[in-house]
Amino acid sequence: MALRKFIIERDIPAVGSLDRDQLRGAAAKSNDALRQLGPDIQWVESYVAGDKTFCVYLAKDEALIHKHAEISGFPASKITEVRKMIDPTTEKTE
Numbered sequence: 011m012a013l014r015k016f017i018i019e020r021d022i023p024a025v026g027s028l029d030r031d032q033l034r035g036a037a038a039k040s041n042d043a044l045r046q047l048g049p050d051i052q053w054v055e056s057y058v059a060g061d062k063t064f065c066v067y068l069a070k071d072e073a074l075i076h077k078h079a080e081i082s083g084f085p086a087s088k089i090t091e092v093r094k095m096i097d098p099t100t101e102k103t104e
Contacts, residue, residue, distance in 0.1 A: 013052065013068035016075055019088040026060040033058070036084070043081035050074055062087075 028036070044053060050070040057064040063084075069075055072089055079086035 011070060013050070013070060015054075015092040016067045016069055016072065017090045017092060018063075018065040018067060018075060018079075018086050019090075020063045020065065020079075020085050021061065021087040022063060022084065023061050025063055026058055028058075040078075040082050040084065043078050046081055047074060047078060051078060 040053060044051060051074045052068040054066040054068060056066070067075060067078075072091070075086055075089050078084075
């Protein structure tokens with residue numbers, strides 16, 4: 011079964027002010043939760059803003075995203091499944 015892509019919005023006050031060591035610790039905590047959950051969930055990348063992070067995950071289903079949030083302690087304030095992707099090359103035809 012193919013993994014589906016999700017965008018997770020996490021409300022985390024002042025996350026944009028965390029220093030490199032604090033972000034490293036957060037990544038380690040997230041990775042520990044992922045190891046517990048197995049191969050049906052993967053973290054692709056995260057964008058850190060002022061009071062939020064926007065995380066891209068691949069997962070079998072939304073329930074795994076919620077389970078990761080529960081284990082890691084990082085809220086999954088809003089979860090959106092990505093249906094399609096476009097980029098600047100989308101307008102070009104072969």
